[in-house]
Amino acid sequence: MVKSIHEGMQGPHGPKPKKSLSARNIVLYGFLLVAAFYWLLPLYVMIVTSLKGLPEVRMGNIFSPPMEITFEPWIKAWDTACTGLYCEGLKVGFWNSVKILIPSTVISIAIASVNGYALSFWRFKGSEIFFTILLFGAFIPYQVMLYPLVIILRELGLFSSLGGVVLIHCIFGMPILTLLFRNYFASVPEELFKAARVDGAGFWRIFAQIMLPMSLPIFVVAIILQVTGIWNDFLFGIIYSGTTNFPMTVQLNNIVNTTQGVKEYNVNMAATLLTGALPLVVYFISGKLFVRGIAAGAVKG
């Protein structure tokens, strides 16, 4: 009985498989392989195109592997590709993105973790109402809030600056992160908290000495969520960061979609891969934690 419950919690369900080469299995694996082919194709084409010289790209077939592998497009994409105004490549955008990413991730997670902890153990009158408003806010289209936020940032002297984008990322990351931490802390046994209270520990001490050490996994999930989310952002970067601080996604779009000059498809694909590299690496390394992050945000929400 215990074993069957355990199996019910994890591992595949479905009817039991029959013979290995039944018609059912052929259909099943056929479907999965066709789907996997469709999903992998763009990644493959990106890689192959980025390693070809421009004449080969123009001559050949996008699926054919490069006859002569060249890293020129990668170097050009990183170092000298033009965005219409400047020809400094993606590296500027990369460092801007890093400068946006690190403070945004750290600040938003710090605020949200304390907040989730307060909402689980230190509720006060109205705390749930504010939290509900916050969650509703996650569904409001950004377009509704774009302009008033421009005004607020301008008043704070942060418009068109890195600080401005960081603040915006903290604001829009807050609902999902707070939800994530609140749900996690809600699963911590209340007795633990009460025991610490009896021993005379206060709000911050309980957080730092008891809650933090036991919540490292959820911090990892939150970091994955924020790193991929902030790195991939385009809208906030283009509006709030100002031309000199454009993040990588904005620069990428400017490089690829400039109308002037010859279209260098190989450089474009190298630039696209460079921009997608960080979230992809995070995704492939984190594996199940990534899924857990989106599932925690999505299903429980």
Added chain:
Amino acid sequence: MKEPVSNSEVAVKSALKGRRRPKLLRNLAAKIAAVPMILVALVGFVGCSVWSIFYSFTSSKSLPKERFVGFAQYERLFDSSRWQTSVENVAIYGVCSLVFSLTIGFLLAVALDQKIRFENTFRTIFLYPFALSFIVTGLVWQWLLNAEFGIAQVIRDIGFSGFEMNILSNREYAIYAIVIAGLWQGTGLVMALMLAGLRGIDQDIWKASRVDGIPAWRTYLFIVIPMMKPVFITTLVIIASGIVKVFDLVVALTAGGPGGSSELPAKYVYDYMFGRANLGQALAASTVMLITVLIILIPWAYLEFSQKRNAKHG
């Protein structure tokens, strides 16, 4: 649900000490910790939305001005052919994404739930685009759908020499390019959610249906899917709120073209707000977007909360 013990404990403690702290100062650390949340909720979300709705009734151009014009901005909006195209496009995009990502995502989840080999590999493959930026997705598909060198050329090379596939510069079909790219990116998420839902179903269902001799497809259709209703509804809400927000994908893939034929509401708002300096018009459009989202959201929230309440009482 936990009781807010802490309040009364603090109160008891300070009462024992002989001085009672004023109500506002009780549980002070938690209140300070919640200040960012309160600010974001009230100023950020509520305040900004109210501001936008308020100024959507003005004739503001590049700067907000309190010159009220009633519903004039809305009348102009609904008369604008560009807005009508945007709404049509978001409808096409929405219906296609919902139908295809739900069916394909569910089928993939079912396939992965058959005790197959390499389950992790397949799952990783289907979900990786979700980690990518919409800009990256848009640019890759722009290249794949390139009329000169893209997939079209491959088909010509196979032997169909007259083959033409020019979705991106076709006024009718450009929006479907966005659908294809969006599905590539988003279906993995649906699959992951559905798989989690399937794994949450009681395994005895399968034993029972096997004993009764019910074929697997009928078990899925008539027993499993109805049981997964909450998962479907949550997924639906997530996809729907994503559909309203689509912006980057269009910017990267078609830039709204050709000739504005693949415009979407989010881009309409952005263009009028920052490109054309017609704030009143942009805010009217964003208010319409907000109302649409609320129409989806409120019934769902009502269902969710009433279910939870029933579960607690029953």
